[in-house]
Amino acid sequence: MRLMLLGCPGAGKGTQALFIKDRYGIPQISTGEMLRKAVQEGTPLGLKVKSIMEAGHLVPDDIIIDLVNERIQQPDCKEGFLLDGFPRTIPQAQALKKANIALDHIIEIVVPDEEIVKRMTGRWIHLASGRVYHEVFHPPKIPGKDDVTSEPLVQREDDKEETVRHRLKVYHEQTKPLVDYYQTLSDREKTPSYSQVSGSDTVEAVRDKIFSILDNLNKVRSVR
Secondary structure, eight states: OEEEEEOOTTSSHHHHHHHHHHHHTOOEEEHHHHHHHHHHHTOHHHHHHHHHHHTTOOOOHHHHHHHHHHHHTSGGGTTOEEEESOOOSHHHHHHHHHTTOOOSEEEEEEOOHHHHHHHHHTEEEOTTTOOEEETTTBOOSSTTBOTTTOOBOBOOGGGSHHHHHHHHHHIIIIITTHHHHHHTOSOGGGOOEEEEEESSSOHHHHHHHHHHHHHHHHHHHHHO
16 A cells, blocks of 8 residues: 555644554655654765755655655555645656656645644643643643643744644645645546545544555455
Protein backbone atom coordinates (compact mmCIF):
# COMPACT_ATOMS: atom_id res chain seq x y z
CA MET A 1 0.00 0.00 0.00
CA ARG A 2 1.40 3.34 -1.08
CA LEU A 3 -0.55 5.92 0.88
CA MET A 4 -0.79 9.64 1.46
CA LEU A 5 -2.56 11.36 4.35
CA LEU A 6 -4.09 14.76 3.69
CA GLY A 7 -5.44 17.11 6.30
CA CYS A 8 -4.97 20.64 7.58
CA PRO A 9 -2.63 21.41 10.49
CA GLY A 10 -4.13 20.05 13.71
CA ALA A 11 -6.37 17.50 11.97
CA GLY A 12 -4.58 14.57 13.62
CA LYS A 13 -2.49 13.24 10.72
CA GLY A 14 0.57 12.56 12.86
CA THR A 15 -1.38 10.48 15.38
CA GLN A 16 -3.17 8.46 12.68
CA ALA A 17 0.06 7.94 10.73
CA LEU A 18 1.54 6.10 13.72
CA PHE A 19 -1.50 3.79 13.90
CA ILE A 20 -1.30 3.05 10.16
CA LYS A 21 2.41 2.25 10.09
CA ASP A 22 2.10 -0.06 13.11
CA ARG A 23 -0.92 -1.96 11.78
CA TYR A 24 0.19 -2.40 8.18
CA GLY A 25 3.95 -2.59 8.66
CA ILE A 26 4.79 0.22 6.28
CA PRO A 27 7.20 3.08 7.04
CA GLN A 28 6.10 6.67 7.52
CA ILE A 29 8.15 8.77 5.10
CA SER A 30 8.52 12.30 6.39
CA THR A 31 10.32 14.61 3.99
CA GLY A 32 11.07 17.04 6.83
CA GLU A 33 12.67 14.25 8.84
CA MET A 34 14.71 13.08 5.85
CA LEU A 35 16.01 16.59 5.21
CA ARG A 36 17.03 17.02 8.86
CA LYS A 37 18.76 13.62 8.84
CA ALA A 38 20.67 14.41 5.64
CA VAL A 39 21.87 17.70 7.15
CA GLN A 40 22.89 16.03 10.45
CA GLU A 41 24.80 13.26 8.67
CA GLY A 42 26.62 15.73 6.45
CA THR A 43 25.92 13.80 3.25
CA PRO A 44 26.59 15.57 -0.07
CA LEU A 45 22.85 16.14 -0.42
CA GLY A 46 22.65 17.22 3.21
CA LEU A 47 25.38 19.83 2.72
CA LYS A 48 23.56 21.15 -0.33
CA VAL A 49 20.28 21.32 1.59
CA LYS A 50 21.96 23.02 4.54
CA SER A 51 23.39 25.79 2.38
CA ILE A 52 19.98 26.35 0.76
CA MET A 53 18.17 26.56 4.11
CA GLU A 54 20.84 28.78 5.67
CA ALA A 55 20.35 31.19 2.77
CA GLY A 56 16.67 31.33 3.72
CA HIS A 57 15.40 29.55 0.60
CA LEU A 58 12.95 26.65 0.23
CA VAL A 59 14.46 23.29 -0.70
CA PRO A 60 13.64 22.71 -4.42
CA ASP A 61 11.12 20.01 -5.29
CA ASP A 62 13.64 18.06 -7.38
CA ILE A 63 15.89 17.54 -4.34
CA ILE A 64 12.97 16.34 -2.24
CA ILE A 65 11.85 14.00 -5.02
CA ASP A 66 15.38 12.53 -5.14
CA LEU A 67 15.19 11.96 -1.38
CA VAL A 68 11.79 10.26 -1.62
CA ASN A 69 12.86 8.15 -4.60
CA GLU A 70 15.98 6.99 -2.77
CA ARG A 71 13.99 6.23 0.39
CA ILE A 72 11.30 4.09 -1.25
CA GLN A 73 13.94 1.85 -2.82
CA GLN A 74 14.92 0.62 0.66
CA PRO A 75 13.79 -2.88 1.77
CA ASP A 76 11.28 -1.68 4.39
CA CYS A 77 9.23 -0.02 1.62
CA LYS A 78 8.72 -3.31 -0.22
CA GLU A 79 5.11 -3.59 1.04
CA GLY A 80 4.43 0.13 0.65
CA PHE A 81 4.86 3.42 2.46
CA LEU A 82 2.98 6.35 3.94
CA LEU A 83 3.92 9.80 2.65
CA ASP A 84 3.92 12.47 5.35
CA GLY A 85 4.26 16.14 4.42
CA PHE A 86 4.74 15.64 0.69
CA PRO A 87 3.38 16.45 -1.79
CA ARG A 88 1.88 19.69 -0.50
CA THR A 89 1.21 21.37 -3.85
CA ILE A 90 0.15 20.37 -7.36
CA PRO A 91 3.64 21.05 -8.82
CA GLN A 92 5.09 18.67 -6.21
CA ALA A 93 2.48 16.03 -7.11
CA GLN A 94 3.36 16.47 -10.78
CA ALA A 95 7.05 16.02 -9.97
CA LEU A 96 6.18 12.85 -8.05
CA LYS A 97 4.29 11.50 -11.07
CA LYS A 98 7.15 12.40 -13.41
CA ALA A 99 9.47 10.36 -11.18
CA ASN A 100 7.05 7.38 -11.56
CA ILE A 101 6.23 7.34 -7.84
CA ALA A 102 2.62 6.17 -7.85
CA LEU A 103 0.12 6.18 -4.97
CA ASP A 104 -2.61 3.64 -4.29
CA HIS A 105 -4.82 5.62 -1.96
CA ILE A 106 -5.28 9.06 -0.43
CA ILE A 107 -7.08 9.58 2.86
CA GLU A 108 -8.14 13.09 3.81
CA ILE A 109 -8.91 13.81 7.46
CA VAL A 110 -11.44 16.64 7.47
CA VAL A 111 -11.98 18.97 10.43
CA PRO A 112 -13.86 22.32 10.26
CA ASP A 113 -11.57 25.35 10.44
CA GLU A 114 -13.16 26.74 13.60
CA GLU A 115 -12.62 23.44 15.40
CA ILE A 116 -8.96 23.49 14.35
CA VAL A 117 -8.61 27.03 15.68
CA LYS A 118 -10.18 25.91 18.98
CA ARG A 119 -7.87 22.88 19.20
CA MET A 120 -4.65 24.70 18.48
CA THR A 121 -5.11 28.10 20.10
CA GLY A 122 -6.13 26.48 23.38
CA ARG A 123 -2.76 24.78 23.79
CA TRP A 124 -0.27 26.05 26.38
CA ILE A 125 3.02 24.47 27.41
CA HIS A 126 5.45 24.42 30.30
CA LEU A 127 8.75 25.02 28.55
CA ALA A 128 11.06 23.37 31.06
CA SER A 129 9.22 20.03 31.17
CA GLY A 130 7.32 20.01 27.87
CA ARG A 131 4.01 19.43 29.69
CA VAL A 132 1.09 20.40 27.46
CA TYR A 133 -2.23 21.81 28.62
CA HIS A 134 -5.39 22.87 26.83
CA GLU A 135 -7.86 25.50 27.97
CA VAL A 136 -10.81 23.21 27.16
CA PHE A 137 -9.62 19.60 26.95
CA HIS A 138 -6.88 19.53 29.62
CA PRO A 139 -6.84 22.77 31.61
CA PRO A 140 -4.23 23.41 34.34
CA LYS A 141 -5.48 23.48 37.93
CA ILE A 142 -4.61 27.19 38.11
CA PRO A 143 -5.13 29.11 34.85
CA GLY A 144 -1.82 29.97 33.19
CA LYS A 145 0.26 27.95 35.71
CA ASP A 146 2.00 24.57 35.48
CA ASP A 147 0.40 21.98 37.79
CA VAL A 148 3.75 20.76 39.16
CA THR A 149 5.94 23.85 39.47
CA SER A 150 3.35 26.69 39.33
CA GLU A 151 5.60 28.34 36.75
CA PRO A 152 3.90 30.31 33.96
CA LEU A 153 2.73 28.53 30.82
CA VAL A 154 3.48 29.90 27.36
CA GLN A 155 1.84 29.63 23.98
CA ARG A 156 3.97 28.67 20.98
CA GLU A 157 3.96 30.98 17.96
CA ASP A 158 2.49 28.12 15.90
CA ASP A 159 -0.51 27.97 18.25
CA LYS A 160 -1.42 31.64 18.13
CA GLU A 161 -4.69 32.35 16.32
CA GLU A 162 -3.17 34.54 13.61
CA THR A 163 -0.62 31.84 12.76
CA VAL A 164 -3.20 29.04 12.83
CA ARG A 165 -5.55 30.90 10.48
CA HIS A 166 -2.69 31.66 8.10
CA ARG A 167 -1.67 27.99 7.99
CA LEU A 168 -5.29 26.99 7.30
CA LYS A 169 -5.46 29.52 4.45
CA VAL A 170 -2.26 28.12 2.92
CA TYR A 171 -3.62 24.57 3.22
CA HIS A 172 -6.89 25.41 1.46
CA GLU A 173 -5.11 27.32 -1.29
CA GLN A 174 -2.18 24.97 -1.95
CA THR A 175 -2.78 21.49 -0.57
CA LYS A 176 -6.54 20.92 -0.75
CA PRO A 177 -6.49 21.19 -4.60
CA LEU A 178 -4.44 17.96 -4.65
CA VAL A 179 -7.71 16.05 -4.23
CA ASP A 180 -9.06 17.39 -7.53
CA TYR A 181 -5.69 16.94 -9.20
CA TYR A 182 -5.49 13.24 -8.40
CA GLN A 183 -9.13 12.60 -9.27
CA THR A 184 -8.77 14.12 -12.75
CA LEU A 185 -5.59 12.36 -13.87
CA SER A 186 -6.03 10.98 -17.39
CA ASP A 187 -4.05 7.79 -16.67
CA ARG A 188 -6.67 5.94 -14.60
CA GLU A 189 -4.32 3.02 -13.87
CA LYS A 190 -2.07 5.36 -11.92
CA THR A 191 -4.82 7.37 -10.25
CA PRO A 192 -5.05 6.72 -6.50
CA SER A 193 -8.44 6.10 -4.92
CA TYR A 194 -9.62 8.70 -2.42
CA SER A 195 -11.48 8.57 0.90
CA GLN A 196 -12.56 11.26 3.31
CA VAL A 197 -12.81 10.75 7.07
CA SER A 198 -14.18 13.13 9.67
CA GLY A 199 -11.47 14.06 12.14
CA SER A 200 -13.98 15.51 14.60
CA ASP A 201 -14.60 12.10 16.21
CA THR A 202 -12.43 10.57 18.93
CA VAL A 203 -8.92 9.50 18.00
CA GLU A 204 -9.99 5.85 18.26
CA ALA A 205 -13.08 6.35 16.06
CA VAL A 206 -11.02 8.06 13.34
CA ARG A 207 -8.45 5.27 13.57
CA ASP A 208 -11.08 2.56 13.16
CA LYS A 209 -12.65 4.29 10.13
CA ILE A 210 -9.24 4.52 8.46
CA PHE A 211 -8.49 0.87 9.24
CA SER A 212 -11.82 -0.15 7.70
CA ILE A 213 -11.03 1.77 4.51
CA LEU A 214 -7.54 0.33 4.20
CA ASP A 215 -8.64 -3.23 5.04
CA ASN A 216 -11.21 -3.04 2.24
CA LEU A 217 -8.58 -1.65 -0.10
CA ASN A 218 -6.31 -4.58 0.71
CA LYS A 219 -9.12 -7.03 -0.03
CA VAL A 220 -9.75 -5.46 -3.43
CA ARG A 221 -6.05 -5.51 -4.29
CA SER A 222 -5.68 -9.16 -3.25
CA VAL A 223 -8.58 -10.19 -5.53
CA ARG A 224 -7.00 -8.58 -8.59
